[in-house]
Amino acid sequence: MYAYVARRMITGVLMLILMSMITFVLFFASPVDPGRFACGKNCSPALIKQVDKAFGYDKSVVVQWKDFAVGVFKGRQYPEDPSLRKSAPELVSDCHAPCLGYSQVNLINVTTELKDKIPISGSIAVAAFLMWIIGGVGLGTIAALTKGSLIDRGLVGTSLVFYAFPTFWIGLFLLEFPAIKWGLVPIPNYISIADGGLWGWASNLFLPALTLALFYMAGYVRMTRAFVLESMSEDYLRTAKSKGLAPRKVLFKHTMRAALTPIVTMAGLDLASVLGGAVITETVFNYNGLGKLAVDSIATFDLPTVVGLVLLLAAFVIVANIVVDILYAFIDPRVRLG
Amino acid sequence: MTSFLSVRDLVVHFPTIDGVVKATEGLSYDLERGKTLGIVGESGSGKSVSSAAILGLHRGTNAKVSGEILLEDVDLLTLSDEEMRLRRGRDVAMIFQDPLSAMHPYYTIGNQIAEAYRVHNDVSRKAAKARAVEMLDRVGIPQPDRRVNDYPHQFSGGMRQRAMIAMGLINDPGLLIADEPTTALDVTVQAQILDLLQDLQREFNSAIIIITHDLGVVAEMADDVLVMYAGRAVEFGPCKEILTHPEMPYTWGLLSSVPDVKGDTDARLIPIKGNPPSLLNLPPGCAFEPRCTHSDKVPGNLCRTEVPDLLPGNRGGVHTKRCHLANSDTIYQREILPEIAPELVEDPS
Numbered sequence: 216m217y218a219y220v221a222r223r224m225i226t227g228v229l230m231l232i233l234m235s236m237i238t239f240v241l242f243f244a245s246p247v248d249p250g251r252f253a254c255g256k257n258c259s260p261a262l263i264k265q266v267d268k269a270f271g272y273d274k275s276v277v278v279q280w281k282d283f284a285v286g287v288f289k290g291r292q293y294p295e296d297p298s299l300r301k302s303a304p305e306l307v308s309d310c311h312a313p314c315l316g317y318s319q320v321n322l323i324n325v326t327t328e329l330k331d332k333i334p335i336s337g338s339i340a341v342a343a344f345l346m347w348i349i350g351g352v353g354l355g356t357i358a359a360l361t362k363g364s365l366i367d368r369g370l371v372g373t374s375l376v377f378y379a380f381p382t383f384w385i386g387l388f389l390l391e392f393p394a395i396k397w398g399l400v401p402i403p404n405y406i407s408i409a410d411g412g413l414w415g416w417a418s419n420l421f422l423p424a425l426t427l428a429l430f431y432m433a434g435y436v437r438m439t440r441a442f443v444l445e446s447m448s449e450d451y452l453r454t455a456k457s458k459g460l461a462p463r464k465v466l467f468k469h470t471m472r473a474a475l476t477p478i479v480t481m482a483g484l485d486l487a488s489v490l491g492g493a494v495i496t497e498t499v500f501n502y503n504g505l506g507k508l509a510v511d512s513i514a515t516f517d518l519p520t521v522v523g524l525v526l527l528l529a530a531f532v533i534v535a536n537i538v539v540d541i542l543y544a545f546i547d548p549r550v551r552l553g
Numbered sequence: 554m555t556s557f558l559s560v561r562d563l564v565v566h567f568p569t570i571d572g573v574v575k576a577t578e579g580l581s582y583d584l585e586r587g588k589t590l591g592i593v594g595e596s597g598s599g600k601s602v603s604s605a606a607i608l609g610l611h612r613g614t615n616a617k618v619s620g621e622i623l624l625e626d627v628d629l630l631t632l633s634d635e636e637m638r639l640r641r642g643r644d645v646a647m648i649f650q651d652p653l654s655a656m657h658p659y660y661t662i663g664n665q666i667a668e669a670y671r672v673h674n675d676v677s678r679k680a681a682k683a684r685a686v687e688m689l690d691r692v693g694i695p696q697p698d699r700r701v702n703d704y705p706h707q708f709s710g711g712m713r714q715r716a717m718i719a720m721g722l723i724n725d726p727g728l729l730i731a732d733e734p735t736t737a738l739d740v741t742v743q744a745q746i747l748d749l750l751q752d753l754q755r756e757f758n759s760a761i762i763i764i765t766h767d768l769g770v771v772a773e774m775a776d777d778v779l780v781m782y783a784g785r786a787v788e789f790g791p792c793k794e795i796l797t798h799p800e801m802p803y804t805w806g807l808l809s810s811v812p813d814v815k816g817d818t819d820a821r822l823i824p825i826k827g828n829p830p831s832l833l834n835l836p837p838g839c840a841f842e843p844r845c846t847h848s849d850k851v852p853g854n855l856c857r858t859e860v861p862d863l864l865p866g867n868r869g870g871v872h873t874k875r876c877h878l879a880n881s882d883t884i885y886q887r888e889i890l891p892e893i894a895p896e897l898v899e900d901p902s
Binding site: 548 | 610642673
């Protein structure tokens with residue numbers, strides 16, 4: 216068990232290293248000259264050269280990657296110039312470990328940048344996750360239990376509609392009608408728990424989380440329905456019934472236990488991917504989360520931020536994968552980690 | 554006082570988009586405590602469907618069940634769903650063909666057996682588990698106090714079936730329905746399981762319905778045999794009588810297609826030609842007529858136009874058959890037996 220977890224973590228770290236290498240190479244393949252870009256318009260070749268030297272853009276890709284990797288663990292300075300540090304320390308910016316780079320666009324350390332956005336995206340992700348798991352699994356189970364009835368067809372049909380409608384449409388609809396026109400809910404504007412209390416935080420999250428949740432919920436309704444129906448046709452369910460178990464016990468102890476197991480896997484991975492930012496939802500509601508940051512940094516060629524985001528997202532997915540696999544060994548006794 | 558179990562005119566129909574599937578039509582039989590009834594027939598002949606009806610497993614589905622199922626003079630079909638549920642596992646228990654898929658993969662053997670006990674007995678978890686260990690010991694699981702915490706996948710096929718039997722018998726039911734209990738097991742284990750069932754039957758004095766397509770199992774276990782074809786009983790009688798003096802050509806077919814270990818290895822098995830009819834669209838006459846090689850011996854078109862009744866056969870007694878052939882016992886002894894087991898042909902003199 217412990218050996219398995221250790222092995223998985225080592226593989227995870229190796230994957231992160233690989234991911235960072237690949238993004239770094241892409242960095243170099245891009246047509247943007249980073250020194251020129253950092254220097255700005257009206258820059259003389261001499262000045263560009265100076266920037267290149269200060270930020271290490273003149274070094275080879277391997278060395279730059281090594282500097283980046285060392286920075287993650289030890290921190291680094293921008294620019295890395297001991298003489299400048301002595302003569303004009305105010306020009307040097309410190310980037311403490313874990314240093315993921317320095318954004319030439321936002322003039323801020325990538326780590327700091329990400330740290331500010333994680334609570335925003337995390338809040339939307341967790342709120343949406345709770346909504347879609349409770350709603351999706353609940354409604355999916357109801358659909359399976361009433362298979363063929365009007366309720367079932369209604370649920371399956373509605374979920375198809377929400378699955379098919381683009382998120383930006385649903386987001387804009389929710390923003391325009393319940394919030395702006397009818398005033399049923401406040402116009403969402405991210406407030407942290409520290410500033411607005413639990414209620415202020417949750418009420419402002421409601422619409423963006425719902426927008427994100429509806430899409431996933433639609434999928435989960437259909438999946439849960441299929442898994443519950445499959446589990447209901449299993450031989451062991453007939454055994455449970457033939458023992459004389461009450462229908463409620465047959466449903467919760469026997470049917471749902473088997474039906475929910477595969478959902479755990481998907482839920483874990485889906486949560487990881489929305490933690491990395493919901494691009495469209497954040498853009499529609501103007502939440503400055505990781506998703507919006509990703510779009511903005513790509514649009515402005517802010518490559519250090521892109522690298523940081525890619526690594527963060529990859530880390531989420533890798534960790535979620537390991538957690539799901541370990542969880543699986545607990546919920547399915549047939550799975551032995553090894 | 555009627556029999557312990559008395560099934561009268563049991564009908565199980567499944568309405569589908571294509572029409573009504575007549576899975577069981579007018580099935581009747583009786584069974585006493587301590588006796589075993591073997592129900593034989595091909596897949597889809599209604600063996601399992603009719604037995605599942607005794608447990609009320611068709612409730613809550615779209616199946617239409619009618620007739621009477623009297624267990625100690627109580628008609629199970631008239632009980633409410635809740636009354637029927639409380640009888641399941643307590644008065645009637647069922648064990649299934651493939652014990653791996655019939656047990657929940659996520660719960661321990663002990664949990665699943667104890668659960669069957671706790672439904673019908675108000676006891677603590679601990680007491681139920683102790684009872685489960687006791688039952689596992691009774692069905693011959695070694696080290697039952699340790700194995701009780703194992704999951705089904707950690708048991709071998711034979712042990713799983715033993716555990717399944719322990720689960721079925723934990724409430725000491727009067728009637729045990731075993732649906733192909735040995736089909737998924739290898740032959741040496743089969744014999745052990747059948748012996749175990751017989752031992753337990755003597756101990757608990759329960760009635761057993763054993764559903765099988767293996768005539769060897771029937772010969773070993775059954776007191777009475779019911780042969781089913783296309784949802785109907787086609788022959789019924791004491792086991793020995795059915796195996797030695799079958800009067801229905803379908804039963805002949807079943808006997809002819811059993812290999813004989815002692816027989817000549819070059820001898821050919823004689824399969825029954827054709828396929829069972831669709832239960833959606835049964836022929837107007839005898840359901841077996843399209844595959845029957847003896848219908849020409851019946852005068853006129855009777856086999857094709859009229860379903861024969863289940864009537865006493867040539868040899869009288871309780872042996873009944875659903876066949877228009879007048880002298881079927883003679884035909885069997887003269888035409889069929891010499892082909893499949895010449896050594897058994899009685900000297901006519």
